[in-house]
Amino acid sequence: MTAAVRLGVILLCHAELEVAARMARIWAEGGAHVVIHVDLNVPEARMSPMRTALADLDNVVYSRRHRCAWGRFSLVRATQDAAQHLLAAFPDTTHVYLASGACLPLRPVAELTAYLAADPQRDHIESVSAHEVGWTVGGLNEERFTLYYPLDWRRHRWLFDRFVEWQRRLNVRRRVPRGLSPHLGSQWWCLTTATLQSILNDPRRAEFDRYFRLSWIPDESYFQTLARRHSVTIESQSLTLAKFDHKGRPYQLYDDHIRMLEESRCFVARKAWPRAANLLSHFPLPAGAVPDPSPPQPARIERLINRTVRRRVLGRPGLYMQSRFPRKDAENGKTSAPYAVFQGFSDVFPDFEQWLSGRLSGDVHGHLLGPEQVEFAGRPQVGPGAISANPVLRDHDAQGFLTALIRITPRMQVFQFSPRDNQVLNWFIATDPNAHLLVITGAWMLPLLHSGMPFDDIRRVTAQLQRAELAQLEVLNSVWVKARVQIHDLSDFLARPLALLDEAVRQVQPTVDPIDALPRMRDLTGLDELLRKLRNAGLRPRLTGDGLRLPEQPDNERTAAE
C-alpha cells in the first residue's frame, strides 16, 4: 500500500542549521526525498557542517538559494524553486510536504506515508476563505489582498504602517486576478504532485506571481489560494501542528511537552526549542512493525495553547499581581467570586454577624473596612491569606485587600458595612457584578440612640454619617451600577423586618432555610423623639424614611404571633 506513496519534503531553513540537519536526516532515513533550501542570508561558511553531516544521504539535495524576508514573496519563490527541483530530481515523488528546519517529525515517516496512502488523491492544506474573518491573529486579514505591500515590515516598520494607512485613506483596492478567490491558511502543507505540478505549470502563473508579489505574507496565501483552483479534494487542515500566540508568534515546544505531543498523534510539530535535547531525541517515535495510519488528534494540545492565550489576553478575574495590574474598568472581572455586603443590618440587630454566620455557608465577617480594626470573622490578628488586621495596611491598598481576600478564600465572603467605615471602595463594589449589596439606609442612627453622648455630639456625628451615606447612595443610584443592590430605608425595613430580612438573606444564598424568627433587635424607644430633636436643631434626617412608625417591641410580637 505504501508503495503507492513516495514522499518528498521541502525543508526551508534560515537558522539553527544543526537542528535542521538533524531533521533532514530523520526525513531522509524515513524514506523521503529531501530538498533543502537555505536562506541566502546564511553565510556559505555556516552551511558546510550541514553538507558534511548529510553527505552520506543520496536522497538529499539543495535547491537554489534565495534571500528570504519574512512576509515577502521571496519565501514563495524559494518554495516554488525547491518544489521544481524536487520533482525534477525525484520524478517518482507522489506527495510533497513543506516543512521548516525547526519542524519536528513526531511520528515515524512510514506512518505519515501510510496515512497519506489511505486517500492518495487528497491535498492536506489549510485553506480558509479570506472573506471569513478570524483566521489571522494580530494582523491584516482581507486587506492582505486588496492593498499593495512593496515594503519590508521588519526593516521599514514605520513606513510600512504609514503606507497602509495612506492606501486606506485613498480607498485603494487591488483587483484580485479573475478566477481566484483569496484563501488563507497555515504555510505548512502537504500537496499531491499532481496538484503541485498544476500550480507550478499554470499557464497564468506569471500573472498570479505578479499579483502575489505585492500582497502581504503570500506564504500563507499563495498555495492556499491556488490549491482551491487546482485541487480535487482538499482536507483543510495542516498536518503540521503550528500554533501562534495572540501576536502571531509561533509557540515553542520544550521537554515537558513530550507527553502531550505523544498523545496528540500529530505527524509534525512546530517549533521545537533548539536546545530541548530530550524533546529532539525523543521524537520521532520508533516505528512499529505495522505503520499506524491513525489521524492526528491535536485537540488537547490546542486546548492547552488556547488556554494560555486566554490567560495572556484576559487573565484570571480578580487577580492583581506583579504582572497583571489592570487599569480601572479593564479588569475582566473586578473580583474572582461573588460576595455580599450587609449595610445597616448590624445596627438594627446587634448580634447580626453571629446570627448570619449560623445560616450562610460563607465566611461572615464584621466590618472589614471598619476604622479601628479589620474585623475578620473570629477577630484574629491575621486573617485569611495572612492578611493583617491592621487598618492602616488595609487602607493603603483597600481594593487589593478586598480582591486578595476574595481570591484566597474558598468560601463566599460576607461582611458588614456602614457609613462609619472606609468609603473608598464604594464605586468599586457598586460596579462589580460579583457584589450583592443589601442596604438599610439610616440604620446607623440606632447605635447613637442609647449611646449616652451629649446631644451636640450626636448632632455632629449624625451630620457626618448622613453626608457619607448620601454620597454612597449617589453611587448606588447611578447608571453604572453592576452589583445586585437592594436598598430599603429604615422605616420601610422596620415596617416588615422579617420579610425583608428573609429576602435579603435569600438573595445572597437562595438555598438557605426560611427565616422564622428575627434576631435580637436594638431597643428603638426614643427614636422618633431623637429625630424630632435633630430636625428642630436644624438637621433634617433624610435617610430614615418618612413617617417612621415604630412597632411596639417587634421581637416579642413576632414570636408571640407564632
Place this chain on the structure above:
Amino acid sequence: MMRLSNIPLPERLRRRAERQWLIGRAANRRRALRSVIDRTGQILPDDILTFVTQRNERIRLPYFLDYYREMGVRHFLFVDNASDDGSTDYLREQPDVSLWWTDASYKRARFGMDWINWLLLRYGRHHWCLTVDPDEFLIYPHCDSRPLPALTDWLDASGRRSFPAMLLDMYPRGGIEDEPYAEGQDPFQIARWFDPANYSISKNQYFGNLWIQGGPRTRAFFTYDPLTGPALNKIPLVRWNWRYAYVSSTHMLLPRSLNEVYDEDGGEMASGCLLHAKFLSTFAEKSTEELDRRQHYANSKEYRAYHAGLQTGTRLWCSESREYQGWRQLEDLGLISRGNWA
C-alpha cells in the same frame, strides 16, 4: 537625584538626565573596585550572567552558586564588600566567578548599585543579566523542566527585554534560630513557608513600575508603621544595554519602558519570584552586625525593626502561612504567572 528633582523639567527629560547621571556615577565609582580575579574573558556571546554584591555570606555561597549554575547561568560577577569570613578566598577559587573587592561604603554606593551598574555597563551588554543577592533564588514558570536559557530565548522571541520577579520572603515554621543552617544545604528545607495573599500594590507614575509591599516582614516587624515596610517588586533579569541603569536596588530601572512588565488591559504577562532565604539561623547575627555598620536603606530601619522583633521572640509563622510546593502552587495563588509561555 536629590538635586535634579528640584529642577523643573518635563518628566521625560528629567528621567533621561537621571539615567545619564546614574550611568556617569557608576562609571565614576568604578575606581572603588579592585579586581581580585578577572575571568570575564571566558564569557561567550549569549551567556547568561549573574551580578551579585556580597558581604560575609560564605556559608550561603556554595548552594547559591550551584543553584544558578544548574539553572543555566554561565558566569558570576561578584563585588565583595570587605568580607572577613573567607568568602573572598572561596569565590576566588570558583572557575566561573570574576571577583572585585572594595571597602568603600555600601551606603554611599547607593547600596551597592553603583558598583553593579558599572559591571553591567562594562560586561553585561547584549547578555541576559540576572542581578540578585546571595539570599535570593529565582523561580519562574516551568523552572522544574526548562532551564533559564529557554526563558531568555522565549523573552527574546517575544520582544521583551526585562522579566519581573517579586521578592517572596520565606521563613521556617518554628523560631528563626531553631534549626541551624549548614553550608551547602537547600535553605528552603528550613525556611519553607510564605505569606500567600497579603501584598499591596500601587503604581509609581514617574518610573512606571509597580510598588509591592506586604508579606511577613510588614505583618510582623512593621505593624506600627506599615507603610515604610520593604518593597518587594523586583526586575532582576534584563537583556542589558549600556544605556540602562538600575535606579533603586533592582526595584526599578531606567529607561522607564523596562519597568512595564505588567499588563494593564486585564491580561497576564509572564513573571517569576525571587524566593528570599533571609530568615535562617544566620539572620540574628547578621542583623546585629548590620545594625552596627548602619549601612542599609533608611538608616537600617528594617534591621532595627527585625532586631527588636527577634529579641522579643517573634515568629513569622502564622496559621495562614503556606508551605512551598513549587512554581505551580505560586501560579495558582497568583503570585507568578506563565503569561503566554505555554
